[in-house]
Amino acid sequence: MDPRFETVQADAASSFRCLWFTCHNFAEDHTWHYHPEFELVWVVRGHGTRFVGDNIESYHPGDLVLIGPNMPHCWHSETEAGGHLPEAAVVQFRPEMFGHDFLDLPEFERTKRLFRASKCGLHIEGETAEHVQAQMRSLFERKGIARLIGLLDILRVLAEAENDLRYLASADYHITNDVTELNRHRIEMIHRHVRQNLSSEINQADVARLVGLTPPAFSRFFRRATGQTFVGFVNILRINEVCRAMTDGSDCITNIAMNCGYNNIANFNRQFLALKGMNPTQYRERHLRLKQNATAFPADNVSPRQVLELH
Numbered sequence: 001m002d003p004r005f006e007t008v009q010a011d012a013a014s015s016f017r018c019l020w021f022t023c024h025n026f027a028e029d030h031t032w033h034y035h036p037e038f039e040l041v042w043v044v045r046g047h048g049t050r051f052v053g054d055n056i057e058s059y060h061p062g063d064l065v066l067i068g069p070n071m072p073h074c075w076h077s078e079t080e081a082g083g084h085l086p087e088a089a090v091v092q093f094r095p096e097m098f099g100h101d102f103l104d105l106p107e108f109e110r111t112k113r114l115f116r117a118s119k120c121g122l123h124i125e126g127e128t129a130e131h132v133q134a135q136m137r138s139l140f141e142r143k144g145i146a147r148l149i150g151l152l153d154i155l156r157v158l159a160e161a162e163n164d165l166r167y168l169a170s171a172d173y174h175i176t177n178d179v180t181e182l183n184r185h186r187i188e189m190i191h192r193h194v195r196q197n198l199s200s201e202i203n204q205a206d207v208a209r210l211v212g213l214t215p216p217a218f219s220r221f222f223r224r225a226t227g228q229t230f231v232g233f234v235n236i237l238r239i240n241e242v243c244r245a246m247t248d249g250s251d252c253i254t255n256i257a258m259n260c261g262y263n264n265i266a267n268f269n270r271q272f273l274a275l276k277g278m279n280p281t282q283y284r285e286r287h288l289r290l291k292q293n294a295t296a297f298p299a300d301n302v303s304p305r306q307v308l309e310l311h
Contacts, residue, residue, distance in 0.1 A: 006033040008092050016093035016151060018139050020044075022085040026075035032187065033074060037092040038118060039067045040154070041075075042133050046086030048077040049240055052121035053169025054228060058240035060247075064129045066158065068118035069095060071169065076191065078244065089136050093151065110159035121168035128164035131157055186211040187225060194234055198241055198261050204230050238262065239275050246284045253280045 010017050017037075022045075032051065043063040050059040052073045059075065067073050077086045095115060103112055114122075124132060132154055139150045158165070189211055194202060207230070208218035222230045238260045245256045254265055257280075262268035272280050 004031060004033045006035045008035050008037045013144070014147065015097045016091065016148075018147075019090045019092070020088075020140060021090075022087045024085060025077045026086055026088065027077065031074055032072055034070050034072045035092070036069045037094050038069060038115070039073075040091040040132075040136070041065050041067070042089045042136055043075070044087040044089055045084060046077050046080060046088070047244060048075060048086075049237065050075050053173040055121065055168040055170070056233070056236045056240075057123075057168075058243050062129065062133070064124040064132060065168070066114075066118045066122045066124060068115065068121065071119065071121055073121070076195070089133075089140075091136060091139065091151065091154075111155050114155065114159040117165065117167070120171060120173065122158075123166040123168055124158065124161075124164060125166060126164040128157060128161035186213075186221070190222075190230075190233075194237055198238055199259055200261065202234055202261070235271050236275065239272055242268075242272070242280070243276070243283065246280065247287045253284070 008017055026046070026048070041064070043059055043061060045061050047058065047060045050057050050063065050065070050073075052065065052067060053071055075086075075088075080086065098108075102108065135150060135154045135157065139147055139154075142150050190207055193207060193210060204218065205215050208215045211218070213221060219230065222228075222233070241260045242253075242256055242262075245251065245260070246253065257265060257268045262271075269279060272283070276283055278286070
């Protein structure tokens with residue numbers, strides 16, 4: 001995909017930006033884009049699909065991600081029950097705001113490792129996520145040096161919490177990604193078409209015609225632009241929709257799978273296990289168990305430092 005460059009302005013009398021906002025759709029407010037700032041994103045309310053490089057996952061309230069400079073990303077929102085608007089808190093800061101001499105101090109060695117790891121995007125989980133969310137909320141109540149100290153303390157918590165961090169984009173995304181100016185528009189058309197037709201058969205040749213490509217050219221384009229196959233992309237969105245439906249309601253898993261375009265339940269179970277690391281029943285039971293314990297929505301069952309490779 002060809003991401004759009006976004007200009008980020010620091011807040012008045014501040015070296016970084018804090019933004020708390022609501023909108024009708026995160027993707028309409030911030031389409032597929034990148035910027036030279038680090039970005040810490042907390043989804044306060046809303047659910048949908050999160051794109052970070054070649055990683056595609058569902059997100060729910062409480063989702064927390066740190067994205068390194070120039071990593072393309074966007075969030076696509078689903079309609080909320082009751083007409084509630086998606087809501088997010090965002091902190092954006094440039095790496096050079098601290099100065100090289102400052103970061104070269106021995107006390108900042110872990111922070112430098114955190115910055116290097118964020119190149120692929122990091123999903124923040126567990127108690128670390130809860131702690132950082134509370135710290136982000138307090139940033140909006142601070143000014144001046146106290147606000148800057150608050151940001152430094154957030155970075156300290158993240159740098160010391162490696163077991164609660166999980167890579168998002170694949171390690172070679174920056175090497176394999178090959179895009180043109182037209183690709184962003186094509187990918188957005190493809191995403192919209194797939195989302196609107198998840199319950200139906202999605203024919204790759206039809207989608208190729210939609211964006212003005214032959215089927216072979218479409219396959220090459222999609223692989224270069226996203227790092228994955230079109231079939232894999234459709235499957236990811238379908239499984240994410242299944243997860244949303246399973247955690248939002250009590251309908252049986254077979255009906256949910258069929259409503260999301262899976263006519264072969266054995267194939268659905270295989271695909272779900274491959275992407276989520278557990279079967280659908282285990283996923284639903286885990287979500288209910290965590291919900292009963294008043295914790296955040298569960299993350300996928302992958303090891304904290306594992307790179308998620310989507311094919």
